[in-house]
Amino acid sequence: MRIAVIGTGVVGRTLAGRCAELGHETVVGTRDVSATLSRTDGDGSATVADWLAANPAVRLLDLPSAGGFGELVVNATNGAASLQSLAGVGAENLAGKVLVDVANPLDFSRGFPPTLLVKDDDCLGEQIQREFPDARVVKTLNTVTAAVMVDPGQVGDGGTTVFLSGDDAPAKALVAGLLAEFGWRDILDLGDITTARGTEMYLPLWLRILGARNSPQFNIRVVG
Amino acid sequence: MRIAVIGTGVVGRTLAGRCAELGHETVVGTRDVSATLSRTDGDGSATVADWLAANPAVRLLDLPSAGGFGELVVNATNGAASLQSLAGVGAENLAGKVLVDVANPLDFSRGFPPTLLVKDDDCLGEQIQREFPDARVVKTLNTVTAAVMVDPGQVGDGGTTVFLSGDDAPAKALVAGLLAEFGWRDILDLGDITTARGTEMYLPLWLRILGARNSPQFNIRVVG
Numbered sequence: 001m002r003i004a005v006i007g008t009g010v011v012g013r014t015l016a017g018r019c020a021e022l023g024h025e026t027v028v029g030t031r032d033v034s035a036t037l038s039r040t041d042g043d044g045s046a047t048v049a050d051w052l053a054a055n056p057a058v059r060l061l062d063l064p065s066a067g068g069f070g071e072l073v074v075n076a077t078n079g080a081a082s083l084q085s086l087a088g089v090g091a092e093n094l095a096g097k098v099l100v101d102v103a104n105p106l107d108f109s110r111g112f113p114p115t116l117l118v119k120d121d122d123c124l125g126e127q128i129q130r131e132f133p134d135a136r137v138v139k140t141l142n143t144v145t146a147a148v149m150v151d152p153g154q155v156g157d158g159g160t161t162v163f164l165s166g167d168d169a170p171a172k173a174l175v176a177g178l179l180a181e182f183g184w185r186d187i188l189d190l191g192d193i194t195t196a197r198g199t200e201m202y203l204p205l206w207l208r209i210l211g212a213r214n215s216p217q218f219n220i221r222v223v224g
Numbered sequence: 225m226r227i228a229v230i231g232t233g234v235v236g237r238t239l240a241g242r243c244a245e246l247g248h249e250t251v252v253g254t255r256d257v258s259a260t261l262s263r264t265d266g267d268g269s270a271t272v273a274d275w276l277a278a279n280p281a282v283r284l285l286d287l288p289s290a291g292g293f294g295e296l297v298v299n300a301t302n303g304a305a306s307l308q309s310l311a312g313v314g315a316e317n318l319a320g321k322v323l324v325d326v327a328n329p330l331d332f333s334r335g336f337p338p339t340l341l342v343k344d345d346d347c348l349g350e351q352i353q354r355e356f357p358d359a360r361v362v363k364t365l366n367t368v369t370a371a372v373m374v375d376p377g378q379v380g381d382g383g384t385t386v387f388l389s390g391d392d393a394p395a396k397a398l399v400a401g402l403l404a405e406f407g408w409r410d411i412l413d414l415g416d417i418t419t420a421r422g423t424e425m426y427l428p429l430w431l432r433i434l435g436a437r438n439s440p441q442f443n444i445r446v447v448g
Contacts, residue, residue: 115344120428121334156447165432190432198432201425204344208389208414208422209446217448222433223380224442 001178004029004070006063006085008036008048011102011146012076013055018150020057022181027059029066031088036060067093072100072174073135079103079124080117083131095134098171100178101125101196102141102149104203113207116200125165125196136171139196140164140179143206145216152183152219160219164189165196188222225402228253228294230287230309232260232272235326235370236300237279242374244281246405251283253290255312260284291317296324296398297359303327303348304341307355319358322395324402325349325420326365326373328427337431340424349389349420360395363420364388364403367430369440376407376443384443385410389420412446 005016006029013028020026030036030048037049037060052060067073067089077085082103086094105124106114118124125139140162141149152158162184166172176187190198210216229240230253237252244250254260254272261273261284276284291297291313301309306327310318329348330338342348349363364386365373376382386408390396400411414422434440 110345119425120339120343160447161444163429188433188436190436195432195435198429201343201428204425205387205422208419209412211419212412212414213446213448215448219447220385220444221447222437222442223384223445224437224439 001025002069002071003027003074004061004066004072005074005076006066006089007076007078008060009076009078011149012074013048013051014146014150015074015076015102016058017051017055018182020055026057027061027066027069029061029063029089031063031085033060033062063088064090064093067097070097072098072178074100075103075128077103079105080107082124083127086128086132091132091134094132097135098168098174099128099132099135099137100141100175101128101137101139104142104200106203113204113211116203119201120197123194123197123200125193125200129167129193136166136168137193138164138166138168138171138175139193139199140175143199143202144219148217148219150182152185155217155219156221158183159186160221161186161188163199165191165193165199167192186221225249226293226295227251227298228285228290228296229298229300230290230313231300231302232284233300233302235373236298237272237275238370238374239298239300239326240282241275241279242406244279250281251285251290251293253285253287253313255287255309257284257286287312288314288317291321294321296322296402299323299325299327299352301327303329304331306348307351310352310356315356315358318356321359322392322398323352323356323359323361324365324399325352325361325363328366328424330427337428337435340427343425344421347418347421347424349417349424353391353417360390360392361417362388362390362392362395362399363417363423364399367423367426368443372441372443374406376409379441379443380445382407383410384445385412387423388413389415389417389423391416410445
């Protein structure tokens with residue numbers, strides 16, 4: 001499958017690297033390719049240029065080119081800027097595509113822990129679906145840290161839960177297949193895209209569990 | 225231990241019944257004892273009068289009397305009315321007491337699923353602690369349905385997680401002991417009372433999992 005990951009942060013690189021490793025034709029989209037390649041202020045990890053050198057199967061493209069390439073597009077941008085980034089991809093490049101939204105609308109303006117920019121009776125997943133009505137938005141993976149997204153076996157016996165929200169059942173089935181390739185075995189379909197209000201509002205609890213455990217390497221398992 | 229459960233709904237009765245069963249001297253507090261005893265519009269379960277007849281070790285008292293009796297007081301009232309109910313108990317009857325808050329500030333005014341009356345940068349647990357600064361507030365059990373609160377063995381192998389939030393370490397230790405009596409083995413102390421923002425904001429996800437599973441008999445286990 002041709003996969004376009006929008007966003008060059010840790011989440012985007014982790015997802016793109018894993019998709020390429022699984023044999024998917026994978027590109028990463030960024031607003032300004034040359035600026036991204038010359039960026040040296042990495043977030044503690046390698047620069048994007050270093051990362052691309054180590055992942056030669058992945059190509060870096062501008063946003064419209066990445067969107068045009070992908071059959072499946074992943075929003076791995078900062079949640080506070082996702083609508084703007086996806087506008088850069090272009091509605092025409094998202095129309096009919098499965099758009100996997102893994103972002104959270106975190107507001108760091110008042111420090112840590114962040115609050116949510118949208119919540120309660122709306123959410124980022126819904127905002128994206130409204131803004132790009134011809135995209136087939138599926139919210140998932142936003143409840144775990146990047147390393148766990150692509151390798152759920154890193155926590156416990158690998159049997160923790162990942163959630164799906166979206167209005168398009170075939171799109172959710174396609175995404176569930178990709179999640180299974182990542183190693184997910186317990187995939188819980190919560191329903192339509194409004195159910196992403198639930199997984200986005202889980203973030204404040206995730207942040208407190210992170211604080212109590214001093215590590216983001218965890219997940220929850222739904223047991224019943 | 226002398227335990228006063230404030231609230232005669234399913235949550236209050238379930239907690240009070242279990243505390244009495246464990247040998248604690250237990251009372252239930254209600255605003256108007258005679259009105260509560262004559263109430264016939266049960267929420268699908270037995271009336272309070274029937275329930276008291278079946279649980280003769282539990283006494284029904286008015287709010288100040290219940291608060292005055294309890295060494296440990298449990299807020300099991302409707303979250304939208306908790307501050308008002310606890311005002312009825314009286315600050316003087318809560319001073320120095322461990323006040324276990326199991327309520328959620330749910331807003332059903334726009335139907336189901338409810339939204340939250342307070343969230344993000346404040347929560348009900350903090351509101352209660354601010355309103356009753358001499359009480360030792362511990363938030364817990366608000367992430368599971370009543371039956372699971374007092375019998376975690378009902379889900380899976382009983383090893384799911386319950387959370388604690390509060391500013392007073394000895395109060396949290398006392399509550400952890402009571403939770404262990406209920407059968408909880410995985411008790412995760414998240415930190416001070418502000419961490420209750422996390423567990424209260426989990427409710428929207430809890431409601432969507434409820435919707436997907438068609439049953440409230442579940443819980444999450446934190447795995448890492």
